[in-house]
Ligand SMILES: Nc1ncnc2c1ncn2[C@@H]1O[C@H](COP(=O)(O)OP(=O)(O)O)[C@@H](O)[C@H]1O
């Protein structure tokens with residue numbers, strides 16, 4: 172998907188975030204081992220690897236989801252640029268982090284409220300009360316999530332009456348409404364049929380113009396289709412990271428090659 | 437390919453067991469239902485003749501045909517209001533705290549076991565507790581407020597357990613969705629968990645209240661009167677400050693006490709009164725359960741996860 176000439180040396184690109192010597196523990200169990208990974212600004216970075224290798228765990232470090240559960244522990248840093256703050260710093264409020272980063276989950280999880288209220292919720296908890304502002308931002312988010320035309324006449328209907336693919340696009344709209352700096356996707360299409368999957372992938376393609384995306388996927392073809400960069404993880408280690416077509420066609424590591432060619436995993 | 441005789445016999449036997457179970461199930465169901473119907477019809481037969489408007493607007497009387505349940509149903513109503521106003525906020529708040537906030541440790545496990553056990557404590561024990569605490573120590577008297585507090589204690593475990601179960605039914609993915617958008621714990625609870633678990637909570641509250649409404653032992657224990665010829669003062673008045681809380685400390689009687697009182701009279705005519713009053717109480721309970729079912733149905737329609 173990326174032509175050779177469109178592939179500058181990554182070190183010349185601007186970074187949106189970076190994991191630095193990141194370790195993560197569920198109790199005694201270490202799930203991430205010394206991860207160092209740059210996330211480039213307005214690029215799509217895909218995380219691939221066999222099930223259980225720590226992709227979701229890694230993604231959920233970014234918005235401090237692990238803080239919700241007892242017994243979890245981070246070591247190292249995730250820095251967010253341009254202000255260069257360590258998201259994992261104890262002094263940084265996880266609520267603040269979650270206000271800056273958004274997450275879309277594996278299974279569509281709309282609130283059993285109206286379509287409008289779903290998209291407006293992030294704005295409401297940021298203190299926005301003006302109906303006209305909410306209306307404008309909800310419309311913009313739904314347009315950005317390619318859902319506006321399908322729902323513009325039924326904003327007051329329950330979100331749970333939408334189809335699975337529509338629900339997932341609604342969840343994307345809900346995440347976009349509060350203008351996050353970084354969008355985290357955890358296998359966003361694994362519960363969807365092929366047609367809905369294609370529309371989400373198309374959407375990710377459009378969104379990368381405006382926003383930095385980090386996407387976990389169990390589907391290698393999907394990673395190849397939607398991402399600029401790919402990171403291959405195995406058992407909590409980051410094995411390889413690079414431009415997506417390099418990782419897929421010219422992997423440096425034998426392990427990556429075996430996984431990509433389907434010899435294991 | 438053909439099915440062997442042995443297999444066919446096995447299937448026939450399995451099907452016969454199926455039929456036997458269906459038969460037993462229906463028999464058990466019929467037994468339970470017909471017992472209730474028989475009791476109900478008996479009550480209707482004995483009491484129907486007394487069910488005229490005057491029955492609801494007259495105080496109890498020495499003359500059976502002039503006696504009514506005014507004091508009893510007003511008393512029951514007032515007590516239920518106090519019970520609900522006390523048990524619902526405390527029960528729901530405890531349920532939310534235990535489910536959403538409390539750390540999962542030995543202490544909360546102990547509290548949990550206690551709450552479950554409290555639900556099984558005989559109601560007269562609550563009456564004794566209330567007699568000592570509310571009547572004697574706090575000096576609240578044998579009043580509406582004492583009865584309301586006592587019955588609130590009695591149904592508190594039911595409300596807490598129902599709240600917790602309703603809250604637990606809200607999927608974790610919904611919680612994570614709210615947190616991921618930057619919600620605080622309380623925003624997550626008040627904007628999502630609480631509204632989505634409302635049908636279950638309300639059902640629990642009504643089931644609790646329909647248990648409380650028929651309770652006799654605890655209110656007899658605290659010393660509710662069996663004969664009373666006045667109502668508690670009205671809660672609203674025509675002159676400032678328009679609200680009057682004297683009804684809380686008023687003596688009262690309640691439906692089950694009135695029924696018990698009438699059944700213990702030797703005269704035949706009072707038995708009819710007792711049946712009629714019991715009928716009213718049963719209909720009240722059934723109505724409350726009907727409301728619970730309706731609410732559950734209405735509110736749950738939106739929640740299809
Ligand atoms: N809550 C948890 N407690 C303990 N171990 C966990 C928990 N969640 C995940 N794990 C473990 O951490 C590892 C990584 O899991 P995960 O990040 O979900 O993998 P992936 O998303 O790549 O399939 C797995 O071995 C998994 O069993």
Ligand SMILES: [Mg+2]
Pocket residue numbers: 226227228
């Ligand atoms: Mg995962």
